[in-house]
Amino acid sequence: MVPHLITALNGPINELEQRILESMPAIERWFRLEWMEHTPPFYTSVDVRNAGFKLAPVDTNLFPGGWNNLTPQMLPLAVQAAMAAIEKICPEAKNLLLVPENHTRNSFYLTNVQRLVQIFTQAGLNVRLGSLDPNVTAPTTLPLPDGSELSVEPLIRGKRRLGLKDFDPCTILLNNDLSAGIPAVLENLHEQYLLPPLHAGWAVRRKSQHFDAYEEVAKKFAKLLGMDPWLINPMFGRCGKVDFQSGEGQDCLQTHVDTLIGKVRRKYKEYGIQEKPFVVVKADNGTYGMGIMTVRDAKELADLNRRTKNKMSVIKDGQEVNEVIIQEGVPTYERMNDAVAEPVVYMMDRYVVGGFYRVHADRGIDENLNAPGAQFVPLAFAESHHLPRPGEKPGASAPNRFYMYGVIGRLAMLAASYELEAQDPQAETDY
Structure with a gap:
């Protein structure tokens, strides 16, 4: 089942799809050269938004927890990717210790853990x-x-x-994003591989650093294809020292929202887009769709009700929000049975292994879909998996659309690689 794109403004995306398909050999070679220089995160999921006039990642997760939403047909790809990843890190690996989230009573999350156990068992561990x-x-x-x-x-x-x-692992795989901080038990493990590294957890990681790195990647990729990087890159700003309850940092927030909406408006004018621009304010760290709100006008920030202030003040594991990223809002025009949908791309090592659509019947095109009530529909990889079909009319072929999503997902994964290298406390500093 493939969502349909309900917008007349799919011209730029069709052109982008055409350009990506025509440039496939150059794109794959470019990725290959990048991976010779940079190490991909162990596993990654990327939320992608298709606005018809723009296709961009809006969130990149380095501890993906939705492996249960991939179809059984996608498992062979995941197992092969897991084998490749483990061989690179620890070829003699025999035992893998998987560390899940603490809220292990959630049946959906447990099914995700079960799927990960299945993947790595079949990879020979x-x-x-x-x-x-x-x-x-x-x-x-x-x-x-x-x-x-x-x-x-x-x-x-x-x-x-x-x-x-009675179990001594070579490799420890975290499926816990460390939102509550870095536990001492995971520190100073000098004789074992810890994946992802501790600085990939939300105790250290910041979305603004990720999108800084993504901007760099998007510019390189756009140069390769001879296109405007804005078509694949959400603009953003950042505010530190924000307190939604006391109002501290409100001036910074309003200024950034106003500036960013102005920038988006100018881009819309350049491309003849008749939409009303909006931005999304998110906690700069954290996940699970918490600490997120849509803002269409900076004036809205002066009149936040108590419920919104409470929602924006605390994220997962009770962590307080004091830093936010203000991100260009990318509407989603994908629909599944009249419900708003967005693709989520799943990767292991440097390979796209599958994905699904996050679908929400009660949310609008400009809202966060990672919220209670969301449903998950696996991507229809039945037709020759995600191999593209050059020569087909843009927008007409599901494999071509999925290939394009996979390219955007891999760009975000490469950005995560840049980001982790820059934040690595073990990295040597060049003087």
Whole structure:
């Protein structure tokens, strides 16, 4: 099932699709050369927005938790990618310790963990689950919706290694985004591979740094294709020291919102787009669709009600919001059964392994879809997976659309690679 694009303004996207398909050999070579210089994150998911006149990533997650939304047909791709990733990092790997989120009673999330166990088991590893939750003091059985179960065990920390009882892993895979901070038990592991690294967690990572890196990637890619980078890049600004309850930082916020809406308006005028521009204000760290609001006019910020202030003040694990990113709003014109939809691309190592549509019947084209009530529809990779079909009319072929989404996803993944390198505390500084 493929959503339809309900807009007359799909000319630029059709042109972009045409250009991407025509440039496929050059694009794949460009990615290949980039990956010779940079290490991809271990796994990544990217939320993409298709406005008909613009196609851009709006969020990049380095601890993706929706593997259960990929179809069984996508599993072989994920297993092959997992094999490639593990071979690069630790070819002799035998044991993999998977560390999930602490809220392990969520059945959807548990099914995601089950899928990850399945992928890495089929990649040839012994996989066991270790919990950061201090309440897990003995092996705990968690029931799954399909009638099977998972066992989560307490972590055992030695002087230099982390493991479980009678289980010494070469590699530790985090599926916990460390929003609550970096636990001491994960620090100073000098003889094991920790993936993703600690500085990829939300205790350290910032969305503004990611989109700084993405802007650099988008400019390089646009130069390769001879196009305007704005067509694939959401503009943004950042405010630190914001307190939604006390009103601190409101001037900074209003100024950035006003400036960014003005920039978007000028771009819309340049391209003859009749839409009303908007921006999205988000917590600069954090995930799960928390701490996000849509703003169409800077004046709206002076009249935030208590509910909105509360929503914007705290994110996952009770972390307070004091830094925000103000991002150009990219409307989504994809529809599935009249409900607003956006594609989410899933990658492991440097490979696109699948994805799905996030669909929300109660949200508008300019709103965050990562919210309660969202549904997930796997991307229809049935037809020759995501291999494009050059020569077909732009906009007419699902594989071509998915290839284009995969290119945008990989650009965001490359930006995450740049971002992690820049933030790496182990990296040597050049003087």
